[in-house]
Structure formats: structure tokens, C-alpha cells
Amino acid sequence: MRATAKDERKAVETVLTEFFTLTDAGWTHARCEAEISKAAGIAERARENGKLGGNPYKKQQYNEPGFLYALDIGGAIKVGITKNPQQRLYEHRRKFKGCQYFLVVSVPDMGKCEDDTLRAFASVAVGERLNLAPDRWHELAAHMESLGTPAGSPNKGGGLPPNPNPITNYSEPNGSGGKPPMSPDEIIFGYGVPLLVNAGSTDKAARSFLGGLRKGHGGDAVVDALRNCLREKPLQPLEWLAAALPPHGAKSTKPNAQEALEAANRAVGERFLAEQEAARASH
Numbered sequence: 240m241r242a243t244a245k246d247e248r249k250a251v252e253t254v255l256t257e258f259f260t261l262t263d264a265g266w267t268h269a270r271c272e273a274e275i276s277k278a279a280g281i282a283e284r285a286r287e288n289g290k291l292g293g294n295p296y297k298k299q300q301y302n303e304p305g306f307l308y309a310l311d312i313g314g315a316i317k318v319g320i321t322k323n324p325q326q327r328l329y330e331h332r333r334k335f336k337g338c339q340y341f342l343v344v345s346v347p348d349m350g351k352c353e354d355d356t357l358r359a360f361a362s363v364a365v366g367e368r369l370n371l372a373p374d375r376w377h378e379l380a381a382h383m384e385s386l387g388t389p390a391g392s393p394n395k396g397g398g399l400p401p402n403p404n405p406i407t408n409y410s411e412p413n414g415s416g417g418k419p420p421m422s423p424d425e426i427i428f429g430y431g432v433p434l435l436v437n438a439g440s441t442d443k444a445a446r447s448f449l450g451g452l453r454k455g456h457g458g459d460a461v462v463d464a465l466r467n468c469l470r471e472k473p474l475q476p477l478e479w480l481a482a483a484l485p486p487h488g489a490k491s492t493k494p495n496a497q498e499a500l501e502a503a504n505r506a507v508g509e510r511f512l513a514e515q516e517a518a519r520a521s522h
Contacts, residue, residue, distance in 0.1 A: 301350035306390060309341040309369075309379060311430075313437035314472045316341060316369040316379065318356050320349035324390065337436035342380050346387035356382060373430075373469050423458025431465050434476050448477060456484050 259266040310317040312335040321327040346352040435445035473479035
């Protein structure tokens with residue numbers, strides 16, 4: 240660490256003496272040492288498993304019966320396999336806040352069915368993620384259902400409604416023999432709320448914002464805006480939607496990439512200040 244000015248050296252000295260311990264090996268920190276040791280152990284196990292062709296336990300289960308799932312993570316679909324869909328959803332929600340299953344099917348060979356699905360949509364696949372436009376979600380559903388039996392909706396927790404139907408079902412006519420069409424409200428809140436929550440909004444704020452757009456512009460206009468927003472994947476979908484559906488009388492202008500980035504930075508700063516204010520108020 241290069242600290243040349245007197246005040247910089249004093250700041251470094253303060254941090255070292257308060258949080259670190261001076262030993263023969265230099266300054267150390269118990270938590271840092273523990274994390275380094277833990278990471279080294281994980282890396283060593285990974286190297287050993289790699290010599291055996293991967294995690295032996297996971298490799299053994301890969302081609303067993305289980306579940307193939309498509310997870311709506313807001314702007315993309317993550318394809319995966321699991322023995323326990325509900326537990327897997329809980330794990331994913333720690334990373335993708337507000338995510339929910341688009342579809343889960345019971346399959347006889349998890350690994351083969353996952354490979355088949357990723358190959359079928361290779362043109363839009365990035366690893367296990369499918370950058371699939373909403374108007375093609377019905378293709379993914381049809382492919383997955385051809386591989387196994389739909390397992391219902393294991394979406395639980397998080398205060399979000401189950402959403403097993405693709406957004407394109409909104410336009411499916413009644414009596415077609417397929418699933419009943421979704422109403423505009425089901426699309427707006429079933430897809431819009433997770434999209435905004437994933438970007439940092441609270442569930443309550445997301446619902447209030449979408450309700451205001453629906454009241455001001457009508458359900459069909461909000462559904463169209465959501466569809467376009469999912470296609471363009473802006474950094475801050477709330478600001479994007481607000482610009483796309485301004486109050487009546489105002490000019491509609493979609494934010495460019497720089498404006499979206501600046502809006503994202505402002506949102507981060509505002510959340511940080513709000514958290515600091517709440518922390519001070521609690522003391």
C-alpha cells in the first residue's frame with residue numbers, strides 16, 4: 240500500500256492497529272486468514288475432483304430421474320436440473336431476488352434433457368442462460384413439455400405469485416385448447432414486479448409504480464412496454480418504463496445507455512443514503 244503523505248500514513252497506521260495484529264509474518268487479520276484458508280481448501284477439493292472428472296456425487300446424479308426447470312430471473316431464463324425444485328428455488332432467490340419458475344417438468348434423465356434444451360436454443364444460450372424474447376417463451380415451454388411431465392408450480396415464498404404461463408399466452412384465444420389466456424393484470428404484476436425487484440425496488444414500490452402506469456395508460460399499453468423492456472434489458476427498468484410511459488401530456492423519451500447508467504448510479508446512491516439514515520434512526 241503506497242501512503243506517501245503524512246495524513247495517509249497516519250490513516251493506514253490507524254486501520255492496522257485497530258483491525259490487524261502484528262506478528263513475525265507481518266500484519267494479519269483473523270477473519271481474513273480464515274477466509275483464505277477456507278478458499279484454499281475449496282480450491283484443493285475442486286482440483287482433486289477435477290482429476291476424477293468433476294464432483295463425483297453430482298456426476299453420479301447427473302443422468303438420474305429428476306426435474307428440469309426454467310427459472311425466470313428477469314430479462315433472461317436460466318435452465319437447470321435438480322432433485323428438489325423448492326430447495327433450488329430458495330437457493331436461487333439468494334442470488335436472483337424475486338425470481339420464480341417459469342416451468343418445471345419431471346424428466347427421466349436430467350442431464351440428457353438439460354443438454355437437449357440448451358442445444359435446441361443454442362442461438363440464444365449463454366451458458367445456462369437463455370436470452371429468449373418473451374414472444375418465444377411458448378417454444379421453450381413446448382420443448383420442455385415434450386421431454387417430461389409438468390410438475391406444477393413449486394413457487395413458494397417471497398410474496399410473488401406463481402407464473403407458469405408465458406407472457407405470450409395473453410394473446411391466445413379462448414377455446415383454442417391451450418391454457419387460458421393471462422389477463423393484463425396477471426402479466427403486469429406477474430412479470431413486472433420481479434423485473435423491478437431484481438433491479439433493486441421493493442415489492443410494495445414496484446406494485447405501486449406499475450399500478451400507477453396501468454391507471455394512467457391502460458393495461459395493454461403497460462403490457463407492450465414491459466415486453467419491449469424485457470427485450471432491451473435496461474440497467475434500470477423502472478426509469479426505462481417511466482420514460483416510455485410518461486404522464487399524459489409529457490413527451491415519451493427512452494433513456495440512452497449513458498442516461499440509464501447515470502440513473503443506476505443515482506439509485507445506488509439513494510439506497511445507500513436511505514440505509515444509512517435508517518441505521519442512524521435505529522440507534
